[in-house]
Amino acid sequence: MSKAALERQIRPIYDALDHGSNKSAINACNKVLKKYNNNTLVKALKALALTRSQKVEEALVLCDEILATVVTDDSTLSVMTHVLKGLARNSDMVAMFDNAFKQQPQSEELGAQTFFAHVRTGNWKSCQQVATRMHKQFQEDRYVYWAVTGAILQANDLGTPPNIRTLLYKLAHRHVTSCPTPSYMAVDRFHLHLIILQELQLWDEANTLLESDVGKSICSASLVCNETRREIWRKRGLYKDEGERAQEKIKNNDRNWLEFVSVIDAAFASVQGSDVSEEGKSECFENIAKTRDFLTKIAEVDGSNNRSASLAFLELEKNAVSHGISSDENTLVDSMENYFSQFGNKACCFEDLQPCVDLGADAKSRWISFLASQESSFATMGDLQRVINVRKLQRISLTASELSTDKELCLASTYIKEYMAGLELGSSLPVTELQPADDLAILVGHAFVSLWTMTKDESYLYNAAVVLEFALAKSRMSFQIRLLLVRIYRLLGASSLALDHYRAINIKQVQNDTLSHFILTRASTFSLSATGDLTYPSECIESSQIYVSNSQDVRFFTLLCFQDGYPPQIPEFVSFDDRLENSLQRDVVKLEHVRMRMTHEPINSDLIDMELIELKFVFDRSFANDQTLMFGNSTGQGWLWYFIKIYIRAFQHASDLDDIVEEKLLIGDRPKKSPEPEVQLPLRERLAIRKPEEAAELTADELQLMEWATALSDWLEPYHNYTRPPPAVVLAEANRQNELRTGLPLRGVDLKALNGDAHANGHAKKDEEAPPVKEPPQLVAQFFEHMHARFVQLQQSQCLPSDLLHVATLTQEAFLLFAVESHRFKTASVVKIHKLGALVQFLKDVRSKAYTVLKTMSNDLLKMSEVAGSAERRKSFVESCKPITDFPRLHHDFVLSVAKNVGESRKKVLEGVSKGMVKICTNYGQ
Amino acid sequence: MSVLRPFKANDLFRFNNINSDVWTETYGIPFYLTYLQRWSDLCFTQESPRGRLQGYILGKAEGAQTEWHGHITAVSVAPEYRRLSLARNMCQRLEFASDGIYKGYFVDLYVRCNNALAIKMYEGMGYSVYRRVREYYGNLGVGKDGRDEEDAFDMRKCLSRDVAQRSIRSNGRDMIVSAHDVS
Known part of the structure; x- marks a missing residue:
C-alpha cells in the first residue's frame, strides 16, 4: 500500500478521536496495525485512545514499545505528548524529546519541543542546557534569553544553594553580555539584564546601562524597569540622587507613591545604619525641614484633589519620631489633625492614619480629644464618612483596660444610632449599591463579638447577627457583612445559614484559594455526610477544582511567554504556579474532605490505599500561606501536619501497600518533593516529630485526639507489621486482579524475583514469633470516657453549640480511626493464623466503650436539637436582644425571624450529627 | 497617593x-x-x-x-x-x-448604557460615545432599566496617531449596531 493509502486509513482514526469515540478509534488502529504492525504513529494513536478510555495498563504496554525506539517524526511526537500527559508521565515525555533532539540535532523544531517539555516539568537546569545547545546550533538571540531565563529560574529555585545561585547568575550574565545584539534593543531583555546585574551587584555596569540615553528612556516609559532601577540605586546607597530625581518627577505632576517614598528616604539617608553620628543627625534635621517645605508646597497646589503630599508629610513626621530626630510628637499629631481635617471625608483616611496612632501618652490623649471633638453630622456622604473614620480611629486606640462590658454596650448603642442616621443618606440608592453607612454596622458587629469574647455570653452574638442581618437587608451586596455573619453563624452552630451567606458572595475561581477557608476550616464539625448529606464534601471538591488543571495552564502560558519572547513574566508565572501548587488551603481542604469521606463511605482498602498515597504526597510539600481562625486556633501548616500524621499512620497500618508495593503499582510521576531538610528524613521519623509551635494550632480537644491516636498506633503497630502480607503476595493479588480486568499481567512486576513463594496463599505464616499481645495503654482505654466527661462538662457550662459539636465530632472521628486501625483484625482467618485472639478481645472492649459513649452523645445532641428549634428558645433569643430592640427599625418581628432561622439551622445540624453518629455506631459498633 | x-x-x-x-x-x-x-x-x-x-x-x-x-x-x-x-x-x-x-489610533471601552455615573466619568476623561451595541450584556436579562441595562456604549478616545480624529463621531449615541457586529 502506498503512503497516500496509509494516510487515508489514518484519517478516520483522528476523526474518531476528535469525536471522542475511542472504541472505534481502537478498532480502526487494530485494523491498520494488522498490515503495518510496526507503525509507531498508529500505535501512538491507539495508546491515546486506550488512555482516554481508562485502559491504562494496555496503554502503558504500547507506550513502552514506542518509547523503546527513538521517535522523531512530528505527528507521533505530538500524539505521544498527549498520551504521556494523560498518564502523568512527564519524565518519559522529556526523555522522548531529549532522545529525538539528540538524534536530529539540526532540527530547530525538535529543539524547541524538547525545551518546552522541560518547561512543562519545571526542570530549569535542563531548560538552560537545551537552550544553550540550541543557541550554538542555530545562532538565534532569543535562545540566549531562553538559556538566561532557565539559569535564573534554576537559581531562584528553593533547593538551590547560595553559592550555586551566584554561579548561575554569573552564567546568565556571561550569556547576556556575549549576545551580539545589546540587551537595550528590547525592554524585556533590558530588564532581565538589570535583574542579573542587581543580583551580582555589578554596580558600574548597571550604572553605564542606566545612565545611557537608551536606558534613561526605557526607564521613563517602563514601570518594571524603573522599579528595578530604583532598587539598584537604593542598594548602591544613592538615596540622595534618587530623592532629587523623584522631586523632579513630582514637580512634573507624577504622583506615584514610590516617588514620595524616595523623597522621604532621601531625607533620612544620613541616619541609616546602626551607628549614627551627630553630624548625620543634624544633616537629617536640615533635610527634614527642606522636605517639609517641598511637600507643603505640593500639598498646597494639590489641595484635596490628591492626598499624596499630605500623606508623605505624615510619613515624614512619623519617621522623624521613630528615628529619634524629633522627640516632640506634637508636630506629628498636628499633621494627623490636618490630614484628618482635609481627607476625613474619604474612606481611605482610616487606613492612612492607622500606622500613626501608636503615640506616647500625652500625644495620644491630644489625638483622642481631637477625635472626640469632631461633631457627628449626617448632612452629606462626606460627613458620614468622617463619623465613620472617627469611630474606627477611636476604636483602634482603645486599650484592653479601657474596655468593659458597659463601655462596649454603650459604644454598640452609639454605633447603631449613627448607623440608622447614616442609612437615611443612602435610602435612594439602587439595591446593587453598597450603603455608605455599612462600616458602622460592621462596627456594631465588632463590639458585640468583643462583648462575647469578654463574657462568653452567646446572647451577644445574637445581637451581632441581628444587626448585621438588618444591615445586609439594606446593603445586599456587602461581602464584608456576609463574611462576618459566616464567622458568627459558625460559632453559633447555625452552619446552614453560614453556608447560605458564603454562597451568596459568589466566590469563584482563584478566590477559592484565598476565601474558602471561611467555610471549610474544620468543616467536618458541621458536616452531615454520615447521614448522606454531601453538602460540605461537595463544597470541598468544588473549591479544589482550581488546582486540577492549574499547573498545566500556567505552564502552558509560561511556554507561550518563551515563544513570544517575554521573559520578565516567566518568573512571575513560575512563582504563581508554585504558590497554587503548594497552597496550604488546598491541602487543608483535602484533609477535611478525607475526614468527612470516612463518615459516609465504607472503610475498605480502596479508600485506605488511595488516601494513604495522596496524603503522603501532601506530606512532601512545603507551604506558602496562612489561614483563618476557628475555635480560636488557626488551621495552618502545624494543624495540617498534625492531622496528616494521624491519618497517614492509621492508613499505613491498615494498608497492605508498603513502599515496595507502592513503587510498583503507582503509575505516573510523583509530585516534586519540597527541598526542606525535614522532608528529606525517612517517613517513619517524620511521622514521630512533634513541635510545640505546631501543636499550638490545635485546640485542646484536637490535641487529645492526637495523643490518643499516637498511643493507639504505637500499641497496634507491631501486630500490623507482623500480619501484613509480604509484598510478593500483595503484588500477586494485584496481578491476578489486573489479568482478570485486562487480560494482561502487571508491567514491570517480576513476581518470581520478588519472592519465590508468591504462589502461597494470602496469609503466609512468618518465621518469626508473633509479638506478645499487650493490654491497651491507659490513654487508649480511657479516651472515650474522657471525651464523654468533657462533653458533659461543656453541656453544663456556658458553651457554644459549635464547641459541643467539636467535641462530639472529634469523638466520632476517633471511633472511625479506631475502625481503620482495627480493620485488619476483622478477618477471622488473619486472627486465627497469627494467634491474635487476645488482641481482638482488647479491641472489642475499647470499641464497646466507645460505642456506648457515642450513643449517649448522640442522644444528648438529639435532645438539644429539639430544644434548639423550640418556641422558648426563640423567645429567649429575642429577649437577649434587648440592647438593640429599642431601635424602632430593629423591631420584634425582625428579631424573631432571625431567631427562627438560627434555631432551625442549629436544630438541623445537631439532629443531623446525632443521626450520623447512630449510623456510624451501627456500621462499626460490632 | x-x-x-x-x-x-x-x-x-x-x-x-x-x-x-x-x-x-x-x-x-x-x-x-x-x-x-x-x-x-x-x-x-x-x-x-x-x-x-x-x-x-x-x-x-x-x-x-x-x-x-x-x-x-x-x-x-x-x-x-x-x-x-x-x-x-x-x-x-x-x-x-x-x-x-x-x-x-484610539482607546475604547464598553459601558452599560444605564451606568450614567461611569459614562460621565469617561466623558470627563475625554471619551465619547462611538456607537450603541445592542444586547452586549446579555447575561443579566432585561432589568428595570429595560434595554439600557443590556445595551452598551462603545466609547472611544483618539490617540495622537489619529490626527484627523476619524475614530470618534458626535452622533455616536444614535449609531446602533448589534452585538454580533463587534468583536
Missing part, C-alpha cells in the same frame, strides 16, 4: 477586596494569564501606601489598520478607594502605553 505598578500573576491572590464587588467579574486563571502574557504593558494595578490592592486595569491591543487600538477590558476599584481618581490614573497610563508603545 498610590503605587502604580504592573499587574502581576500573584496579585490574583490579593484582589478579593476589589473582585467581591458585584459588578466585577472573576474569570478563570487562564483569562488573566492571557492578558499578562500578551499585554503585560497594558495591565496595571494601584497599591495603597500600606500595601493593599486598590484597583486594577486590564487592557489589550487589537484591530487592523485604522482600527488598531488599545482596549480597556476591565477597570475596577475597591469600594473603599473610590473617588480618589484611581481609575482615571490607570486609564491615562493605558492610553500612554497604547499611544507610545503600540501606536494605536
Whole structure:
C-alpha cells in the first residue's frame, strides 16, 4: 500500500478521536496495525485512545514499545505528548524529546519541543542546557534569553544553594553580555539584564546601562524597569540622587507613591545604619525641614484633589519620631489633625492614619480629644464618612483596660444610632449599591463579638447577627457583612445559614484559594455526610477544582511567554504556579474532605490505599500561606501536619501497600518533593516529630485526639507489621486482579524475583514469633470516657453549640480511626493464623466503650436539637436582644425571624450529627 | 497617593477586596494569564501606601489598520478607594502605553448604557460615545432599566496617531449596531 493509502486509513482514526469515540478509534488502529504492525504513529494513536478510555495498563504496554525506539517524526511526537500527559508521565515525555533532539540535532523544531517539555516539568537546569545547545546550533538571540531565563529560574529555585545561585547568575550574565545584539534593543531583555546585574551587584555596569540615553528612556516609559532601577540605586546607597530625581518627577505632576517614598528616604539617608553620628543627625534635621517645605508646597497646589503630599508629610513626621530626630510628637499629631481635617471625608483616611496612632501618652490623649471633638453630622456622604473614620480611629486606640462590658454596650448603642442616621443618606440608592453607612454596622458587629469574647455570653452574638442581618437587608451586596455573619453563624452552630451567606458572595475561581477557608476550616464539625448529606464534601471538591488543571495552564502560558519572547513574566508565572501548587488551603481542604469521606463511605482498602498515597504526597510539600481562625486556633501548616500524621499512620497500618508495593503499582510521576531538610528524613521519623509551635494550632480537644491516636498506633503497630502480607503476595493479588480486568499481567512486576513463594496463599505464616499481645495503654482505654466527661462538662457550662459539636465530632472521628486501625483484625482467618485472639478481645472492649459513649452523645445532641428549634428558645433569643430592640427599625418581628432561622439551622445540624453518629455506631459498633 | 505598578500573576491572590464587588467579574486563571502574557504593558494595578490592592486595569491591543487600538477590558476599584481618581490614573497610563508603545489610533471601552455615573466619568476623561451595541450584556436579562441595562456604549478616545480624529463621531449615541457586529 502506498503512503497516500496509509494516510487515508489514518484519517478516520483522528476523526474518531476528535469525536471522542475511542472504541472505534481502537478498532480502526487494530485494523491498520494488522498490515503495518510496526507503525509507531498508529500505535501512538491507539495508546491515546486506550488512555482516554481508562485502559491504562494496555496503554502503558504500547507506550513502552514506542518509547523503546527513538521517535522523531512530528505527528507521533505530538500524539505521544498527549498520551504521556494523560498518564502523568512527564519524565518519559522529556526523555522522548531529549532522545529525538539528540538524534536530529539540526532540527530547530525538535529543539524547541524538547525545551518546552522541560518547561512543562519545571526542570530549569535542563531548560538552560537545551537552550544553550540550541543557541550554538542555530545562532538565534532569543535562545540566549531562553538559556538566561532557565539559569535564573534554576537559581531562584528553593533547593538551590547560595553559592550555586551566584554561579548561575554569573552564567546568565556571561550569556547576556556575549549576545551580539545589546540587551537595550528590547525592554524585556533590558530588564532581565538589570535583574542579573542587581543580583551580582555589578554596580558600574548597571550604572553605564542606566545612565545611557537608551536606558534613561526605557526607564521613563517602563514601570518594571524603573522599579528595578530604583532598587539598584537604593542598594548602591544613592538615596540622595534618587530623592532629587523623584522631586523632579513630582514637580512634573507624577504622583506615584514610590516617588514620595524616595523623597522621604532621601531625607533620612544620613541616619541609616546602626551607628549614627551627630553630624548625620543634624544633616537629617536640615533635610527634614527642606522636605517639609517641598511637600507643603505640593500639598498646597494639590489641595484635596490628591492626598499624596499630605500623606508623605505624615510619613515624614512619623519617621522623624521613630528615628529619634524629633522627640516632640506634637508636630506629628498636628499633621494627623490636618490630614484628618482635609481627607476625613474619604474612606481611605482610616487606613492612612492607622500606622500613626501608636503615640506616647500625652500625644495620644491630644489625638483622642481631637477625635472626640469632631461633631457627628449626617448632612452629606462626606460627613458620614468622617463619623465613620472617627469611630474606627477611636476604636483602634482603645486599650484592653479601657474596655468593659458597659463601655462596649454603650459604644454598640452609639454605633447603631449613627448607623440608622447614616442609612437615611443612602435610602435612594439602587439595591446593587453598597450603603455608605455599612462600616458602622460592621462596627456594631465588632463590639458585640468583643462583648462575647469578654463574657462568653452567646446572647451577644445574637445581637451581632441581628444587626448585621438588618444591615445586609439594606446593603445586599456587602461581602464584608456576609463574611462576618459566616464567622458568627459558625460559632453559633447555625452552619446552614453560614453556608447560605458564603454562597451568596459568589466566590469563584482563584478566590477559592484565598476565601474558602471561611467555610471549610474544620468543616467536618458541621458536616452531615454520615447521614448522606454531601453538602460540605461537595463544597470541598468544588473549591479544589482550581488546582486540577492549574499547573498545566500556567505552564502552558509560561511556554507561550518563551515563544513570544517575554521573559520578565516567566518568573512571575513560575512563582504563581508554585504558590497554587503548594497552597496550604488546598491541602487543608483535602484533609477535611478525607475526614468527612470516612463518615459516609465504607472503610475498605480502596479508600485506605488511595488516601494513604495522596496524603503522603501532601506530606512532601512545603507551604506558602496562612489561614483563618476557628475555635480560636488557626488551621495552618502545624494543624495540617498534625492531622496528616494521624491519618497517614492509621492508613499505613491498615494498608497492605508498603513502599515496595507502592513503587510498583503507582503509575505516573510523583509530585516534586519540597527541598526542606525535614522532608528529606525517612517517613517513619517524620511521622514521630512533634513541635510545640505546631501543636499550638490545635485546640485542646484536637490535641487529645492526637495523643490518643499516637498511643493507639504505637500499641497496634507491631501486630500490623507482623500480619501484613509480604509484598510478593500483595503484588500477586494485584496481578491476578489486573489479568482478570485486562487480560494482561502487571508491567514491570517480576513476581518470581520478588519472592519465590508468591504462589502461597494470602496469609503466609512468618518465621518469626508473633509479638506478645499487650493490654491497651491507659490513654487508649480511657479516651472515650474522657471525651464523654468533657462533653458533659461543656453541656453544663456556658458553651457554644459549635464547641459541643467539636467535641462530639472529634469523638466520632476517633471511633472511625479506631475502625481503620482495627480493620485488619476483622478477618477471622488473619486472627486465627497469627494467634491474635487476645488482641481482638482488647479491641472489642475499647470499641464497646466507645460505642456506648457515642450513643449517649448522640442522644444528648438529639435532645438539644429539639430544644434548639423550640418556641422558648426563640423567645429567649429575642429577649437577649434587648440592647438593640429599642431601635424602632430593629423591631420584634425582625428579631424573631432571625431567631427562627438560627434555631432551625442549629436544630438541623445537631439532629443531623446525632443521626450520623447512630449510623456510624451501627456500621462499626460490632 | 498610590503605587502604580504592573499587574502581576500573584496579585490574583490579593484582589478579593476589589473582585467581591458585584459588578466585577472573576474569570478563570487562564483569562488573566492571557492578558499578562500578551499585554503585560497594558495591565496595571494601584497599591495603597500600606500595601493593599486598590484597583486594577486590564487592557489589550487589537484591530487592523485604522482600527488598531488599545482596549480597556476591565477597570475596577475597591469600594473603599473610590473617588480618589484611581481609575482615571490607570486609564491615562493605558492610553500612554497604547499611544507610545503600540501606536494605536484610539482607546475604547464598553459601558452599560444605564451606568450614567461611569459614562460621565469617561466623558470627563475625554471619551465619547462611538456607537450603541445592542444586547452586549446579555447575561443579566432585561432589568428595570429595560434595554439600557443590556445595551452598551462603545466609547472611544483618539490617540495622537489619529490626527484627523476619524475614530470618534458626535452622533455616536444614535449609531446602533448589534452585538454580533463587534468583536
